[in-house]
Amino acid sequence: MKRKIYWILTAFLFVISCREQATDTTQKKIATGVLAKNGVVVTAHPLATQVGIDILKKGGNAFDAAIAVQYALAVVLPKAGNIGGGGFLVYRKSDGETGSLDFREKAPSAANKDMYLDGEGNPISDLSKRGHLAAGVPGTVAGMDETYAKFGSLPFKQLMQPSIDLADQGFLLTEYDASLLNRFQDAFKEVNNGSIYLNKETPFAESDSIYHKDLAKTLSLIRDNRRDGFYKGETALLIEKEMQKGGGIITQEDLANYEATWRAPIEVNFKDGYKIISMPPSSSGGVALAQLMLGSANYDFKAMGLNTAKSIHVMTELQRRVYADRATHLGDMDFYDVPLAMLLDDTYLSERYGTISLDSATSSQEIKAGEVTTIESFETTHFSIVDKEGNAVSVTTTLNSYFGCKVLVEGAGFFLNNEMDDFSVKPGVPNQFGLVGAEANAIQPGKRMLSSMTPTIVEKEGKLFMVVGTPGGSTIITNVYQVILNVVEHGLPIQEAVNAKKIHSQWLPDQIIVEKGINSLTLDTLRTIGHEIREIEQIGRIEAILVREDGMLEGAADITRTGDATAMGY
Ligand code: GLY
Numbered sequence: 001m002k003r004k005i006y007w008i009l010t011a012f013l014f015v016i017s018c019r020e021q022a023t024d025t026t027q028k029k030i031a032t033g034v035l036a037k038n039g040v041v042v043t044a045h046p047l048a049t050q051v052g053i054d055i056l057k058k059g060g061n062a063f064d065a066a067i068a069v070q071y072a073l074a075v076v077l078p079k080a081g082n083i084g085g086g087g088f089l090v091y092r093k094s095d096g097e098t099g100s101l102d103f104r105e106k107a108p109s110a111a112n113k114d115m116y117l118d119g120e121g122n123p124i125s126d127l128s129k130r131g132h133l134a135a136g137v138p139g140t141v142a143g144m145d146e147t148y149a150k151f152g153s154l155p156f157k158q159l160m161q162p163s164i165d166l167a168d169q170g171f172l173l174t175e176y177d178a179s180l181l182n183r184f185q186d187a188f189k190e191v192n193n194g195s196i197y198l199n200k201e202t203p204f205a206e207s208d209s210i211y212h213k214d215l216a217k218t219l220s221l222i223r224d225n226r227r228d229g230f231y232k233g234e235t236a237l238l239i240e241k242e243m244q245k246g247g248g249i250i251t252q253e254d255l256a257n258y259e260a261t262w263r264a265p266i267e268v269n270f271k272d273g274y275k276i277i278s279m280p281p282s283s284s285g286g287v288a289l290a291q292l293m294l295g296s297a298n299y300d301f302k303a304m305g306l307n308t309a310k311s312i313h314v315m316t317e318l319q320r321r322v323y324a325d326r327a328t329h330l331g332d333m334d335f336y337d338v339p340l341a342m343l344l345d346d347t348y349l350s351e352r353y354g355t356i357s358l359d360s361a362t363s364s365q366e367i368k369a370g371e372v373t374t375i376e377s378f379e380t381t382h383f384s385i386v387d388k389e390g391n392a393v394s395v396t397t398t399l400n401s402y403f404g405c406k407v408l409v410e411g412a413g414f415f416l417n418n419e420m421d422d423f424s425v426k427p428g429v430p431n432q433f434g435l436v437g438a439e440a441n442a443i444q445p446g447k448r449m450l451s452s453m454t455p456t457i458v459e460k461e462g463k464l465f466m467v468v469g470t471p472g473g474s475t476i477i478t479n480v481y482q483v484i485l486n487v488v489e490h491g492l493p494i495q496e497a498v499n500a501k502k503i504h505s506q507w508l509p510d511q512i513i514v515e516k517g518i519n520s521l522t523l524d525t526l527r528t529i530g531h532e533i534r535e536i537e538q539i540g541r542i543e544a545i546l547v548r549e550d551g552m553l554e555g556a557a558d559i560t561r562t563g564d565a566t567a568m569g570y
Contacts, residue, residue, distance in 0.1 A: 031495040033546075033556035036569020040555035041065060042543040043383040044471070046566040047171055048072040048081070049557075051162040052385060053568045055154065062387040063091070063151035064159055066395055067144045069383050071163035071219060074140075075212055076171060078198075078415060079180050079402040080381040080471065083218070083230065085417040086139035087397030088279045089147060090265055090455040092464055094390035098267065098457070103143025103260040104282045104448040105136030105419040110249040113443045116425040123425050129432060131191050132248025134405035134418035136449065140397060141222060141230040142260040148226075150262075160223035167216035167413075170209045174564050178204035184403055191406040193245070198408070214413025231255040238412040246407060257446075261334070266290050268344065271297055274488055275459040278480075279396075281338050284330040285454030288477045290344055291322045293484070295353045301489035307501055307518055309525035310358070315485075316505040316512050316531065317356040319478055323435075323507035324367045325352075331440030332448040338440065361530035364510035380453060380471035384545045386464070386553050392545070394455035396469045396476070401432065422449035433473035435506065454480045458488075464547050466494070470558075472540035475504040475513070479540035487546065494546035495556040502539040515539050541565055 034040065039062075041052035051072040052065040060068070066089065073081025086105040092098045114121070116128045128134050148156055173181070181204045188196050197214075204210075221229030229235060236255045243250050265277050266286030270293045278286030295318040304311040329339055342348050355362060380398035398417070399405075405418035421431050424441040433452070441450040454476050458466035466487065470479045479502050486497030501515040511532040514523065523533050541558045543565060548554055555567030 030493060031499055032493065033495040033554040034567040034569045035552050035554055037552060038388040038570050039386060040545050040553040040567060040569040041069065041383070041385050042545060042555045042557050042565070042567040043069055043073065044080070044381045044541065044543065045073060045076045045564050046174075047076045047166060048383070049566040049568045052383070053570060054162065055159065056387055057570055058154065058158070060154045060159070060387075061151065061389065062385045062391040062393040063147050064154045065385050065387065066383070066393045067148055067152065068159040068162055069385070070140065070144055070395065070397060071160060072166060073381060073383070073397070074219075074414065075163050075167045075215060076177070077381060078212075080379055080397070080399055082138075082397060082399045082404070082415065082417065083140050083222070084135075084138050084409065084414045085397060085399040085404060086136070086419065087143065087395060088283050088451070088453050088455050089143065090277060090279055090394045090457055092277060092392045092457045092459070096462070098265055098277050100263050100265040100279050101143055101146060101260055102263050102282055102448070103139035103146070104451060105139050105417055106258060107420065107423070107443055107445055107447050107449070108137055108249045108251065108254045109445045110251070111420070111443050111445050115443060116420075121426070123429055128421040128423070128425050129401060129418050130405055132243055132246030132405065132407050132416075134420050135248055135250060135407065135416040136419040137250055137254045137258050138417065139258060139260055142227050142258050145227040146260045146262070156226065157223050160219060164216050164219045164223060167212040167219060170211040172207045173204055173210055175206040176562065176564050178206055178208060180402065184406065187403070187406045188408070192408055196408045212413050214411055216413070218412045218414060231258060235412050238409050242407060242409045248407075268294055270294075270488070273461040274465070276456065276484070277459065278454055278456040280333065280340070281330055281450070282332040282448035283451040283453050284326045285452055285477050285480070286456070287330060287340065287343055288322045288326050288452075289454055289456060289481055291325065291349065292318050292477070292481045294344065294346075294349050295322075296485065296489075298353065301485055302491065306486065306490045306492070307503070307522065309522045309529075312503050312512065312514075312522065312526060313358070313361070313529065313531070314356070315478070315482070315503065317362060318353065319505045320362065320364050320367060320507045320510070321352050323505075324364070327435065327507065328438055329440055331442075331450050335444055335447045336440045359529060364507050367507060379473060380476070382455065382469035382471055382543050384467040384469060384543050386467060386545050386547070390464055392457050392464050392467045394457050394467045394469050396453035396455045396471070398453065398471070419449055422451060430508070435474050452476045456480050456484075458484060466544060466546050468542060468544040470540035470542040474506050475502075475539050478502070478504045478506070479542060483542050483544060494544055494554050498542045498544055498556045498558050499560045504539055513539065538562060543567075
């Protein structure tokens with residue numbers, strides 16, 4: 001009887017996948033990204049991309065451009081670009097040297113593991129997400145300073161000046177910039193105990209001029225004093241004062257002690273000559289991506305077809321196992337003995353993936369228990385840069401939620417992150433991305449909270465092939481994974497790979513999130529074999545660069561999803 005059901009189901013999946021492919025062949029128009037010979041910059045904002053390209057044209061290298069772009073994003077994209085947050089940088093130099101920099105925020109020295117729990121040990125709603133106590137010690141300025149010290153070539157002042165000019169002399173809002181500022185008007189007032197300079201009587205509109213005068217002053221302090229312009233003196237004092245106003249705990253000492261950390265990247269080979277180079281903990285991104293790629297090596301995704309029931313099912317089954325590992329084993333390596341070797345070990349992975357059936361969904365409860373119901377939020381920002389020498393930089397950076405904890409440091413003009421919510425505030429209790437964690441990611445003073453950011457570089461036959469990353473909270477890892485599969489397995493041009501509809505699953509909640517637009521027949525088939533489906537508008541916003549076979553660079557900004565993603569080259 002079981003065998004009969006098996007053959008009926010298999011025949012059903014085969015018929016469905018033929019019909020899915022028949023539908024897909026109607027989509028003929030091939031999108032192409034921006035082509036250039038000497039350098040490409042892809043960011044979430046046209047003004048930041050322009051700043052990066054200008055630096056490359058002036059002879060700066062990819063690291064110089066990354067520093068200038070990071071500071072420009074702090075001005076033009078205050079919802080995620082930042083000096084009050086943190087992030088990760090993965091690089092591959094033209095000579096093949098690879099590395100990564102961890103400038104993730106750290107828990108302040110007065111933090112403790114129960115700081116967001118009430119007397120009964122339950123999380124206090126929003127305490128880790130909104131307001132002063134949600135902020136970790138920012139890492140971005142230290143990260144950029146380290147990057148400059150190791151790789152900078154142009155004068156530091158030259159890298160800082162474009163962002164200072166944008167903040168001081170103003171720029172025109174895009175429609176999307178305006179809509180975000182309008183959306184958070186009430187939150188700005190509530191959290192900051194009254195209006196801030198970004199509160200306005202009438203709504204912001206496209207082409208309104210905006211000035212960030214206090215931020216220009218802070219950036220000038222960084223220009224003139226490097227990291228001390230932020231972690232010491234006036235800016236540090238303003239941060240501490242701001243903390244004291246709202247029950248926050250970051251001190252001047254926490255700031256002075258912050259250091260970014262160089263780490264060996266996670267590197268794994270995939271199929272015929274590809275190598276994936278990505279971010280190690282304190283991000284979960286590189287380990288999870290590596291586990292997904294190693295698991296995917298056992299499947300022929302090309303034969304299964306793009307976004308068919310079969311390929312979505314297999315990706316989901318891999319993902320649920322990987323995210324269960326993430327929740328259990330990953331945390332800041334400086335504080336917790338992350339079993340990296342085990343997580344990437346062939347035998348371990350074969351056992352883990354050996355239970356995948358092509359015909360039915362595994363219940364996530366069978367993989368490991370937990371309770372998560374929703375995933376609410378998809379923020380952060382990513383940029384990719386390749387210079388004329390072939391140096392590549394992949395940076396993902398964040399305040400966590402839009403405008404972080406919504407606290408604007410008075411007198412200094414920048415928002416602080418709410419990254420503390422990325423810790424496991426209580427084992428098994430989901431954060432805003434629905435992610436659960438355990439001891440590995442418990443709060444400790446000076447520890448970094450686990451991230452999903454996945455700045456990644458791919459080599460093909462020992463040469464630079466792709467630079468890729470995206471915002472999107474917990475969906476970052478699976479989005480980067482799919483773009484790589486789309487190119488390497490499905491043979492899509494990079495812009496098509498970016499534009500293609502994405503899916504996401506993460507162990508808990510036990511469901512597949514799919515972007516609207518995926519074939520309804522496919523979704524029905526997935527339901528038939530036991531998957532719960534949730535359709536949403538958008539997953540992530542990839543910013544990628546591909547080195548084509550003819551040697552040209554192709555910048556693929558995600559222009560099909562909400563936002564102002566822009567690729568430029570020269
Ligand atoms: N705050 C989002 C992340 O780091 O994954």
